Amino acid sequence: MDGLLYIVSGPSGAGKSTLIKNSLDKVIGFSFSVSYTTREKRAGEIDGKDYFFIDKNTFFKMKEGGEFLEWAEVHGNYYATSKKSLEETLKESRGLVLDVDVQGALNIKKIYENAIYIFILPPSHEDLEKRLKKRGTESKNSLEKRLKDAEWEISHIKYFDYVIVNQEIEESTNQLISILVAEQLKRERFNESTPFFFKKNMNF
Numbered sequence: 001m002d003g004l005l006y007i008v009s010g011p012s013g014a015g016k017s018t019l020i021k022n023s024l025d026k027v028i029g030f031s032f033s034v035s036y037t038t039r040e041k042r043a044g045e046i047d048g049k050d051y052f053f054i055d056k057n058t059f060f061k062m063k064e065g066g067e068f069l070e071w072a073e074v075h076g077n078y079y080a081t082s083k084k085s086l087e088e089t090l091k092e093s094r095g096l097v098l099d100v101d102v103q104g105a106l107n108i109k110k111i112y113e114n115a116i117y118i119f120i121l122p123p124s125h126e127d128l129e130k131r132l133k134k135r136g137t138e139s140k141n142s143l144e145k146r147l148k149d150a151e152w153e154i155s156h157i158k159y160f161d162y163v164i165v166n167q168e169i170e171e172s173t174n175q176l177i178s179i180l181v182a183e184q185l186k187r188e189r190f191n192e193s194t195p196f197f198f199k200k201n202m203n204f
């Protein structure tokens with residue numbers, strides 16, 4: 001059976017990467033979908049783990065070749081999800097987590113209506129700005145663009161199944177883990193781990 005698809009979205013600096021990483025470190029059988037991007041690699045990021053870092057030429061060749069499930073220009077850079085890698089990973093994991101912008105999430109919804117849509121919301125605009133500044137990855141322009149784009153992204157929150165207000169990291173991580181696991185249990189009420197000796201009593 002194909003695994004479940006989880007789409008995590010929300011403004012830049014809300015804490016998506018942090019919460020996804022923390023959660024995936026603690027659950028078994030879930031994978032992260034590594035996107036392609038033309039953005040510069042940040043200190044500490046690993047090619048092939050955080051993103052596949054490619055130049056614009058390669059990006060557009062791949063796009064023309066139909067390799068992307070969806071793509072978007074986000075805060076001035078290009079990002080895309082590989083169709084082949086998503087389909088292959090979905091076959092072999094219980095759940096696949098995507099970190100995409102809101103446009104991407106809405107485009108994916110047209111294809112995968114049954115995916116689980118999760119929005120990560122910062123507690124306030126001030127917190128968002130503080131976190132982005134503290135992360136120290138953005139120029140003044142890029143920071144302003146991200147804060148401005150946040151308004152549009154938040155205005156689409158109603159299309160999401162869950163909203164996590166990321167006040168405190170531990171608490172938000174637990175909430176994300178709960179969603180991943182609960183949705184998966186709901187989907188797989190009966191599976192190969194259902195105790196065999198009870199099966200005769202189950203009328204389904």
Ligand SMILES: Nc1nc2c(ncn2[C@@H]2O[C@H](COP(=O)(O)OP(=O)(O)O)[C@@H](O)[C@H]2O)c(=O)[nH]1
Nearest residue numbers: 012013035071072074079080081099100101104
């Ligand atoms: N549509 C789409 N958005 C993506 C993809 N990968 C990452 N993003 C989004 O691109 C935006 C920028 O990501 P990033 O450059 O890592 O910056 P950050 O959000 O500030 O950490 C975020 O909203 C990500 O969710 C993708 O494959 N498709």
Ligand SMILES: Nc1ncnc2c1ncn2[C@@H]1O[C@H](COP(=O)(O)OP(=O)(O)O)[C@@H](O)[C@H]1O
Nearest residue numbers: 012013014015016017018131135166167168169
């Ligand atoms: N609950 C939180 N409280 C304080 N800082 C946080 C919290 N969650 C994330 N951060 C920090 O905020 C910054 C942005 O988080 P990040 O995960 O990179 O966001 P996103 O992936 O949504 O852009 C990072 O420096 C991260 O360590």
